[in-house]
Amino acid sequence: MLKRFTRMFLLNKAIPYVIASGLLVGAMLLGISVGTVSVPIETILKLMWAEVLNLPSMGETDPMFTTIVLDIRLPRVILAGLVGASLAVAGAAFQGLLRNPLADPYVLGVSSGASVGAVLVLFFNLSLPLIGMFTLPIMSIAASIVTIFLVLFFARQIERSMRVETIILTGIVFSSFLGSLLSLMIALTGEELRQIIGWLLGSVSMRGWEYIAIILPFFVIGACILLVSSKELNAMSFGEERAQHIGVNVAKRKLWILIGGSILTGGAVAVSGTIGFVGLVIPHLTRLLWGPDHRHLLPLAILLGAAFLIVTDLISRIIISPTELPIGVITSLIGAPVFAIILIRRRKERRG
């Protein structure tokens, strides 16, 4: 019985993983290869073979290619991938928890909270002792966690049963409020203006390996918290009371999922600024393709989210080359219409 189940599992469930992984690898190769200087795929594979996997070299490569790939494009692609993965899996978890495919870190105000935290650091040129370089991401993550709890606290004040609509509405109110705080800081700022604006628009360019070191631990911790909660997310998408009846410790799990999602969002915002809509579109797309089971939805969203942001980043830097567009602009340009379509479809479903 178990064997048959495993076999069925492999047959049915392995295909999406193969496709999503293939997309990710393809996106990575494309992201490294395409640019002002085009690097042949073959060269990339050779470099990976030799430098990353430390295997005997398969022939000489141009040192210029080595520098471009290893110092510029590879860290950029990995960072874009991590940010995309973080936002996508956080979005998927928030959507499951709130039982609403319209929820995402951006809508709930968590992104804005993280931005305020980060901009405060930039604005006051803060550098906390002991954590030094990590001041901005830590502040950003702390701010995002504080924000999600404030949102939930206020939603509970408005309505005890905390309907999903109330939470989203509260999140939007917080987003606007925090947005005004950001505008206030921008208005009062002097020389850091360009830095802040550039950061706010979102970008993964010229970050280097240090930024990967910053986001990676948060990504690993956040993703682990969410991945071990995937069953509970399944249960909670039937309502919190139902989940409680099935045996889920709802209060505890909800807290963990919100913290996990906030860590991921905070980490992503800290290294790349606010990149909207990845957390909305990717989970929704994944669910449409492969179903709502969070045990598969979360890992698949990680793979697709990473691939999506790598491609988006590629578009942002080649579309009006040599000028780079902020990546947040591209995701929003794609994301906003998709958001609208989902909204309209849901309304129609409810009415029909």
Add this chain to the structure above:
Amino acid sequence: MLTVNHVTGGYPGHEVLQDLSFDVKRGELLGIVGPNGSGKTTIFKVISGILKADKGEVLLKDKAISKYSAKQLAKVLAVLPQHAEHAFPYTVKETVSLGRYAHQTGWFQMWSERDEAVVQKTMEQTGIKAFQDNYVNELSGGERQRVFLAQALAQEPEILLLDEPTNHLDLSYQKELLDLLKKWTREQGLTVISIFHDLNLAGLYCDRLLLLEDGKVNMHHKPNEVLDEARIQSVYRTNIEKHPHPTVPKPQMLLLPEKQGEDLDDLVIDERFLMSNEEMIQLKAPFPLRTMSSGVVGSGTGWYNTFVNRHVEKSYSCSNHREEMEAYLKNHQIDPVETVGMMTAVCLEDVSYQLIEDDGVSVFVVVTAGVGNAVDASRSVEHVYEPMPGTINTWVFVNGSLTDEAFIQSIMTATEAKVKVMHDHHVKDAITGSFATGTSTDSILIAATQRGKHLPYAGTITVLGKLISQGIYMCTSEALNKYRKRVSE
């Protein structure tokens, strides 16, 4: 199994439950009933651990419910919600499988053979196996209900809580679900606690009922005791009547709608409504009358507005006279569903009828009589059974409101008066030679308007009894005289 001890609680600032105590035994089917706002759902939330009691405690298998972890509780107690959200399109099997959550242990929570077996079994029991790969949100209300029932059963609970399980279900599913629950309590010792809106369903299926009123226990007893007319009227603040179920020994509570308009209270059933020709005598009442009768169609008790006494030939013989009678009525544009129909071989011109009044009560009697096959009831064993069209057909229309016992007494009184007529007219049984008491196929109809004066009894010397015996005696005598005259001619 489950004991609720002096529980007080509810929502902040609004204590719904007031010192509530009751217990449920293993294998029992307990129904919780009560009007809206009486605390049914609140006590459910307390039992299932969603709400905490302010005072008192709930003991599940002798252990306070607050001492259970969510997972432990889910292994003992499952809940079928009134409606569950389904934000995302899960398949039926995925949904049912979630019920195994509490049973899966370890870091990776592997899906075991046992999990699979239990899920397959519950899907079979609830009849949803056929559409296990369909999406839950595409199912009908009844099917969806069964999916969530399967999910709850997959928890392998010892207690199942149901919140108005028959809501949104059509009749056949209501019965199917409750029969299934009843079977599980009997065969597997499952304990079921269910909220009911429908008192009759609750009375039919539950071992005991818990009647709540304003957050307190009004009564916790067997359905027949709890479903007391006066008690339910006062708790629900509405007009209902209690009647026995026609086929099972359980009570049924019936709603009484307020009378609307059409003020026919003063209307008296008399010869104005009687039509007669040589084929049939017909009385068409302007509203349905409550009847007790022994006709060919519409016999027993019921509500009918058309009454037919049909002439048939003496040689009339038919293997299914009821069907033939219905067809006959339809041919004459009379609806058999609303009709009490009798047959007689007597010439209908000889009908005798009379309206008798006294003390604001009136009785209209219609009799056709023939004594060709008169029988002495005390010596009827000497007769061979041979169905023949009834020859003394008696109709009694009472303009008043009768109790069931008044109906029965009316039949007795009418029969006694008839026997007396036979005696006084020296009608003899042709076989035994003794005085006859009636004919072998007499029919009787008592029909009451159920409006106007309340008449609880109809014994021979009550107001009604006097009218009936007097009317029957006079009409039967007259009809008999006419019959004899015609026979002798």
